[in-house]
Amino acid sequence: MFVHGDGPVDATDDGFYRPIWETMARAGYASLSWNKPGVGGAPGNWLHQSMQHRAEETVAAIEWAKRRSDIDRNRMGLWGGSQAGWVMPKAARLSSDVKFLIAVSPAINWLRQGRYHLLAELRARNAAPSQVKSKLAQSDRMLRALSNGQTYEQYRAAGGDVSGISNDRWTFITRNYASDASADLAALRVPVLLILAGHDINVDVADTEAGYRQRLRTPGQLRILRYPAAAHSLMRKDIEDSSFKTYMTAIAAPRSLFVAGFLRDQRRYLEETDR
Secondary structure (H helix, E strand, O other), rough: EOOOOOOOOOOOOOOOHHHHHHHHHHHHOOOOOOOOOOOOOOOOOOOOOOOHHHHHHHHHHHHHHHOOOOOHHHHOEEEEEOOOHHHHHHHHOOOOOOOOOEEEEOOEHHHHHHHHHHHHHHHHOOOOOHHHHHHHHHHHHHHHHHHOOOOOOHHOOOOOOOOOOOOOHHHHHHOOOEEEHHHHOOOOOOOOOEEEEEEOOOOOOHHHHHHHHHHHOOOOOOOEEEEEEEEEOEHHHHHHHHHHHHHHHHOOOOOEEEOOOOHHHHHHHHHOOOO
């Protein structure tokens, strides 16, 4: 079962998942993915979901898959990237049918991740100290508003910066900004493959690795794979940095979008899991 990251993602993630699905098929695994609510004609609005809602949606997909005669319910697992790091551990607590997780570029704590991402983006743009100070002040002001239960309209009326934030997005943040995967990770009893990128400006991979190591203590439960040349998406950074390269590679050689070893190593992990 594929658990999406943030954004209005369709079932294929605009085709991004296809090379991964092919890899998993070679290891003997079918892949199940679906449009987020409100995407591609699916009912609902993904911006109205909490991480709990997303976990329950994932469990519903598991229950659907279990009814298929061509699916081995003893080999069902979750694959997810980024925001899925808050969803998959919850789903695994809700369903004993989850036998393993593959977590790609997840974070532990929503607020820490947001602050890290903000600072990393500012560094990447060589922002002046005054701009950094201003952006941090805006971020802190928004957090206070969220903590005080302000609505989108109240925050905007009070002069809060809502650039790039819609009313629906405010609702989504309100429902999820306190997310922390620590307790759900500590409750996991299944194997986890943690995949981390060397050029991740979205997630503090050191914080993620430390959090997973601290909470997944059963011997052999956690395996970590690091890809120094990868961006957050596990695409090669040199490709992701160029929209032209991304477009041409996606058409001509989609498997080459990913950093070397990313697809191969997941296939090996699945094959070893079955032994």
